[in-house]
Each structure stands twice: as structure tokens, then as C-alpha cells.
Amino acid sequence: MIILNMSHPVILLLMLCATVLLIFLAQEIKKSFVAAILLFGYLTILSIHVFQLSTISEELNMFVPTLQKCIIIDFVFVLISFFSYLWVDDIEAKAKGKKVISNSLNWLWKKV
Numbered sequence: 001m002i003i004l005n006m007s008h009p010v011i012l013l014l015m016l017c018a019t020v021l022l023i024f025l026a027q028e029i030k031k032s033f034v035a036a037i038l039l040f041g042y043l044t045i046l047s048i049h050v051f052q053l054s055t056i057s058e059e060l061n062m063f064v065p066t067l068q069k070c071i072i073i074d075f076v077f078v079l080i081s082f083f084s085y086l087w088v089d090d091i092e093a094k095a096k097g098k099k100v101i102s103n104s105l106n107w108l109w110k111k112v
Contacts (some may be wrong), residue, residue: 007069023084030095035085042081046074
């Protein structure tokens, strides 16, 4: 079984750098689809880890703690990418002069 170990510090640092750079790119070009691609990628990795954890065999039980850590890290990255998508979508809507349907996260944007 091949496991993408997201809990390894080097991989975690590389994923964090890639996430920050893609969010910065999305914010600079004012296109929310870049953040949406990032969100879709992290959701795919999360579903792969959950599938691996649910179908793990008895002789590979030593990988269960690693997969559990990876799932927690995946949830954090999904949360980061989801909020960044909402943020960049708000920036894109303001740049194009579109009216935002719901301003329910204004309290968050004012603090950012």
C-alpha cells in the first residue's frame, strides 16, 4: 500500500509553501478558480486517505496512526483552502463589480 505521508515534516513544509504560493497567485490575478483547484486537490487527497484507512488489512495495522495523522492534516489544509477560496472569490467579485450574494463572512474579512 502506497501512503502519501502528509505528516512528514518536509512534505508538510512543502505543501504549506505550495498552498501559500497558490493562494497568493489567486489573490494577485483575482481568479478564484486557482483556490478552487487547490481545494479540490486537498479534498481528493483526504478522500484517498479515508479510503485507505477504511480498507486497511490486518497485517498493515502499523500504518493506522500515520493515516490518522494524515487525515487530520488534510482537514486543516481543506479548511485553509476553503477560506482562501471564499476570500479570493470576494476579491474577484469586488474587482468585477459583481454583487456578492451573501456577506455572512464580513466579520472574518474585516479581521484579515
